[in-house]
Amino acid sequence: MLSNQIISWYLQNKRDLPWRETKNPYQIWISEIMLQQTRVASAIDYFNRFLEQFPTISDLAKAEEQEVLKLWQGLGYYSRARNLHTAAKTIQLEYNGVFPDSYKEILKLKGIGTYTAAAIASFAFNLPHAAVDGNVYRVLSRLYGINKAIDSTEGKKYFQAIASETMGNAIPEIYNQAIIEFGALQCIPRNPKCDICPLLANCFAHNNAQVDQFPVKSKQIKTKNRYFYYLFLSCKNRFLIEKRKKKDIWENLFQYPLIEYDKPISTNELLQTSEWKELFGNNELVIHSVSENVIHKLSHQNLHTKFIHIEMDIDKMKYGYIIINHSDISEYPFPKLIEDHLNIMNKNNP
DNA sequence: AATTCGGGGCA
């Protein structure tokens, strides 16, 4: 039986991962959120730090969002951290602090979709729900030669049904881990290890020399270019930041005052913009330096960025910005782009 | 149904 073959492979090849040492639904929940669109290797340190600072649901629910985001700094997809915090407060209020133990209730929580609900339900409570993630799409599509697009509504529904069938009566908590691990280590995206695959004889993709044709995706990503001019306004050990509040990248993270333009412009042109004039008025300032163009690449955006280092009396800046000391950086969550610049400034001026 | 949300690893 297929599920037994996969489980057998798993028991011989599985990795030791911190979230596999617990049945605590809270800890499993944290791991699953962190692992959304994120590699295992990237998540491990974040997982350990997070549980050290927030050992229980109650600790997380009582925290400030800013603390949660700070722990998430660098991991990306920050709505995960905001939703995690929201859901912790929901569990505290509506479930008396006890993590819900049914798929239906788990699915209601903010930031938990069908995959994560099935994962938690099976890993923590051994409930029979097939968890279908990117690994499972890849394994099943190759095994059965399924050419339905995994990013279409029809495809998702179809794969969910096939996944449930394939799971059969296998032990959910083990089977789900097994097929996911199989996809992560054995049936990997490029150059899968078919030469040592236990499912080789029954694999449609391999038997038809189409391993690189699965899974099928319909949409393709297109990237936009944005042009950021970050103003590093410093005076001795202090500088200005602001909180990003719009529904855009990095919501509720902090950054330097920003002038964004729809096309690249020179520093001289920047000085003529209405944004610049609005910002500084007649204040005296000295442009200490202008950085090289830093291209920060996100999945859907290329951020062409320059850091303008300006020395001035920052107490004369208009209301709306936060003046912080360099020693207080650890209290504010910053995007990687800003974090990198802060590290450079810190290295040059310790 | 299509778009948007980070950042890193790898051939």
Place this chain on the structure above:
DNA sequence: TGCCCAGAATT
């Protein structure tokens, strides 16, 4: 460089 990663929410 392009693709993908233990996806979900929003439009």
